[in-house]
Amino acid sequence: MFDNLTQRLTRTLDRLRGQGRLTEDNIRDTLREVRMALLEADVALPVVRAFIERVRERALGQEVTRSLTPGQALVKIVHDELVAVMGGAAEGLRLAVEPPAVILLAGLQGAGKTTTAAKLARLLRERERRSVMLASCDVYRPAAIDQLRTLAAELGVPFHEPGGTRDAVAIAREALAEARRRVADVLVVDTAGRLHVDEAMMAEVQALHAALNPAETLFVVDAMSGQDAANAARAFGAALPLTGVILTKADGDARGGAALSVRHITGRPVKFLGVGERSDALEPFDPARMASRILGMGDVLSLVEEV
Amino acid sequence: ARTRGGLGGGLAALLRGRGVDEEVLEEIEARLLLADVGVTATTELVDALRRSRPRSGDEVVAVLRERMLEILAPCARPLEIPDEAHPFTILTVGVNGVGKTTTIGKLARRLRDEGLGVLLAAGDTFRAAAVEQLQAWGERNGVPVVAQGTGADAASVIHDAMTAAKARGIDVVVADTAGRLHTKHNLMEELRKIRRVMARLDPGAPHEVLLVLDATTGQNALAQARRFHDAVGVTGIALTKLDGTARGGIVLAIARELALPIRFIGIGEGAEDLRPFDAEAFVDAILDPGGEGEAVADG
Ligand SMILES: Nc1nc2c(ncn2[C@@H]2O[C@H](COP(=O)(O)OP(=O)(O)OP(=O)(O)O)[C@@H](O)[C@H]2O)c(=O)[nH]1
Ligand SMILES: Nc1nc2c(ncn2[C@@H]2O[C@H](COP(=O)(O)OP(=O)(O)OP(=O)(O)O)[C@@H](O)[C@H]2O)c(=O)[nH]1
Ligand SMILES: [Mg+2]
Ligand SMILES: [Mg+2]
Numbered sequence: 001m002f003d004n005l006t007q008r009l010t011r012t013l014d015r016l017r018g019q020g021r022l023t024e025d026n027i028r029d030t031l032r033e034v035r036m037a038l039l040e041a042d043v044a045l046p047v048v049r050a051f052i053e054r055v056r057e058r059a060l061g062q063e064v065t066r067s068l069t070p071g072q073a074l075v076k077i078v079h080d081e082l083v084a085v086m087g088g089a090a091e092g093l094r095l096a097v098e099p100p101a102v103i104l105l106a107g108l109q110g111a112g113k114t115t116t117a118a119k120l121a122r123l124l125r126e127r128e129r130r131s132v133m134l135a136s137c138d139v140y141r142p143a144a145i146d147q148l149r150t151l152a153a154e155l156g157v158p159f160h161e162p163g164g165t166r167d168a169v170a171i172a173r174e175a176l177a178e179a180r181r182r183v184a185d186v187l188v189v190d191t192a193g194r195l196h197v198d199e200a201m202m203a204e205v206q207a208l209h210a211a212l213n214p215a216e217t218l219f220v221v222d223a224m225s226g227q228d229a230a231n232a233a234r235a236f237g238a239a240l241p242l243t244g245v246i247l248t249k250a251d252g253d254a255r256g257g258a259a260l261s262v263r264h265i266t267g268r269p270v271k272f273l274g275v276g277e278r279s280d281a282l283e284p285f286d287p288a289r290m291a292s293r294i295l296g297m298g299d300v301l302s303l304v305e306e307v
Numbered sequence: 308a309r310t311r312g313g314l315g316g317g318l319a320a321l322l323r324g325r326g327v328d329e330e331v332l333e334e335i336e337a338r339l340l341l342a343d344v345g346v347t348a349t350t351e352l353v354d355a356l357r358r359s360r361p362r363s364g365d366e367v368v369a370v371l372r373e374r375m376l377e378i379l380a381p382c383a384r385p386l387e388i389p390d391e392a393h394p395f396t397i398l399t400v401g402v403n404g405v406g407k408t409t410t411i412g413k414l415a416r417r418l419r420d421e422g423l424g425v426l427l428a429a430g431d432t433f434r435a436a437a438v439e440q441l442q443a444w445g446e447r448n449g450v451p452v453v454a455q456g457t458g459a460d461a462a463s464v465i466h467d468a469m470t471a472a473k474a475r476g477i478d479v480v481v482a483d484t485a486g487r488l489h490t491k492h493n494l495m496e497e498l499r500k501i502r503r504v505m506a507r508l509d510p511g512a513p514h515e516v517l518l519v520l521d522a523t524t525g526q527n528a529l530a531q532a533r534r535f536h537d538a539v540g541v542t543g544i545a546l547t548k549l550d551g552t553a554r555g556g557i558v559l560a561i562a563r564e565l566a567l568p569i570r571f572i573g574i575g576e577g578a579e580d581l582r583p584f585d586a587e588a589f590v591d592a593i594l595d596p597g598g599e600g601e602a603v604a605d606g
Binding site: 036039040041042044045108109110111112140141142143144146147148149150151154195196197222224225226227228229231232249251252253254255257258277 | 337340341342343345346402403404405406412433434435436437439440442443444447457486488489490521523524525526527528530548550551552553554557576
C-alpha cells in the first residue's frame with residue numbers, strides 16, 4: 001500500500017523546518033507529494049496540473065507565520081485552495097420558477113441516475129413538502145422504465161406512465177403536460193445513460209433539455225470514476241447548460257477525485273452526494289469534507305494544528 | 308472501436324526522429340496516467356523504460372509495449388467451457404452499475420450462438436426491476452430465466468436455477484447478483500453464502516466467478532478486485548464500457564498484483580458487444596488513444 005499523504009508530508013515537511021519563506025526550492029517535494037496524492041485519488045491529470053500551478057503561484061514568496069513551518073503553511077494553502085475549487089459552501093437546488101420546476105438528470109451508463117431521481121423525489125417531498133412527479137425517458141435499457149416505476153410506487157410518488165410512444169422527447173413533453181395538469185411542484189426526469197462521444201445520444205439529451213426547459217440540469221457522476229470523468233464532464237457541460245453535479249456511490253472507499261475534476265471542468269457545484277442504494281441515502285455535499293477526503297487531509301490538517 | 312493493429316498514430320508520430328529526453332518520458336507518463344494505469348504502475352513502467360536507455364522513439368514504444376504485454380498477455384485467457392461440468396456455472400459479481408446484467412445478456416447470446424444450452428438465474432433480488440431487466444435479456448436471446456422476484460433469497464434462486472438446469476440438461480447457468488460495494492461486509496458475506504450453496508449442489512460450482520469491472524473506474528477498481536477475490540475467489544474479469552474514451556488501464560495494476568484472467572471486454576450496450584480480451588489491442592489503445600478520443604485534451 002501507499003503511504004498516506006500525512007506520512008509522506010511529514011517527511012517533506014521536516015525538511016522545511018526553520019525556513020521563513022516559501023520558495024520554488026522548498027516547496028518542490030511537498031508539491032510532488034500532493035500531485036501524487038491527487039492522482040491516486042483519481043483527479044484528472046490536466047486538473048491536477050492546473051491545481052498544482054495555482055497552489056505554486058499562491059505559495060511563492062509568501063511569508064510564513066512564526067507558528068508554522070513553510071511545509072505546514074503550504075499544506076494549509078493546498079487545503080484552502082482545494083476547498084475553494086470545490087465550491088466553498090454547500091449549495092441546494094434552485095427551484096424558484098413557475099411550477100412545475102423540472103429537474104433533468106443526465107450522465108454515463110450506470111452512474112446512478114435512476115436511483116438518484118427517486119432519492120430527489122423523496123427529499124423534495126419529505127423535507128421541502130413539495131408535490132413531486134417522476135418520469136423516465138430511458139426507452140433503451142431493458143426494464144429502465146420499470147425500475148423507476150417501481151421506485152416511484154415504493155415512495156408513493158406519482159409516475160408518468162409513457163403512452164404508446166417510444167420516443168424519449170415525446171415522453172418528456174407528455175410528462176411535462178401531465179405534471180402541469182396535476183399541478184405538481186416538481187417534475188424529476190430520468191434519462192438513459194449515454195456516452196459523451198455518442199453524438200446521436202448527446203443530441204437527444206439536448207432535445208430533452210429544449211423540450212423541458214429545466215430549472216436544474218444535473219450531471220450524475222460515479223465517485224469511483226477515473227481520469228475519463230474529465231472528458232465526460234467536458235462533453236456533458238458543452239452539450240447542456242448544467243446547473244450542478246451529483247456524486248454517487250460515495251459510500252464506498254473511493255477517494256472521489258472525480259468530484260474535483262468535474263467541478264473544475266464544468267464550473268458547476270456538486271450539490272449532493274449519493275451514499276447508498278436506498279432512497280434516503282442522499283446527503284448535501286460538503287466541499288471541505290470532500291477536499292479532506294480527496295487528500296486524506298483530515299490527517300494532514302492535524303499536522304498544521306499540532307503547532 | 309479501438310482495436311487498431313499497431314501504433315500508427317499519435318505516439319509513433321510524436322516520437323519519430325526524436326531523441327529520448329525527459330519530455331518524451333513525461334508524455335509517456337501522461338498517457339499511462341490518463342489511461343488510469345495509476346501512479347505506482349506508471350512510475351514502475353517509466354523507470355524500467357529509463358533503465359533500458361532507449362535511443363530512439365521507436366525503441367521507447369517497443370520497450371514499453373513489451374513490458375506492458377509481459378504483464379497483460381498471460382491474463383488474456385478466454386473463458387473455456389469444458390464438457391465435463393454439467394451444468395457449467397458462472398457467478399457474476401461486481402460493484403453497482405458496472406454492467407453485470409448487461410454482460411450476462413451478451414454472454415448468453417454468445418454461448419447460445421456457440422450451440423450451448425443456457426439458463427440465466429435472476430440472483431439480483433434487491434434492485435428495483437433487476438429481475439425484469441434480466442428477463443428482458445432472456446427473451447431477447449431466447450434463453451430461459453429462473454426467477455423468484457424481488458426480495459427473494461438470492462442463493463435460493465441460484466440453487467433453483469442449478470437444479471432446473473440439471474433436470475433439463477442445460478449446459479451453462481449464468482447467475483446475476485445484486486451490485487454491491489466491496490466495502491459492505493454483510494453484502495460480501497451474502498456472496499460467500501451463495502458460493503457455499505452452489506458448491507453444495509456441485510462441488511465444482513461455481514466454475515467461474517466473473518468479476519465485472521467498469522473501464523471508466525479509476526484506482527478503486529484495484530480495491531474492488533482485491534476484496535471480491537478475497538471474498539469469493541474471482542476466476543475471471545470482464546471489463547465493460549470500453550466503447551467510450553476510458554481505457555481501463557487499472558487492469559494493468561490488477562494483472563500485476565493478482566494475475567487474474569481477463570475474459571471479456573464490453574464495447575457497447577447491444578447483445579453482440581462482447582469480445583474476448585486482446586492484450587495487444589488493449590495496450591495499443593492505452594499508448595495511442597487516437598484522434599477520436601479526447602484523452603489528452605487539456606483542462
Ligand atoms: N452504493 C451505492 N449504490 C448506488 C448509489 N446510487 C446508485 N447506486 C446503485 O448503482 C446501480 C446503478 O444505479 P442506477 O440508478 O440504475 O444507474 P443509472 O445511471 O440509472 O443507470 P443506467 O440507466 O443504466 O444508465 C444500482 O445498483 C444502484 O442501486 C449510491 O449512492 N451508493
Ligand atoms: N457503453 C456501454 N454501456 C454498457 C456496457 N455494458 C453495460 N453498459 C450499460 O451500463 C449500464 C449498467 O449496466 P447493468 O448491466 O445494468 O449493470 P449492473 O452491474 O447489472 O448494475 P446493478 O445490477 O445495478 O449493480 C446500463 O445502461 C448498460 O446498458 C458497455 O460495454 N458499454
Ligand atoms: Mg437508469
Ligand atoms: Mg444488474
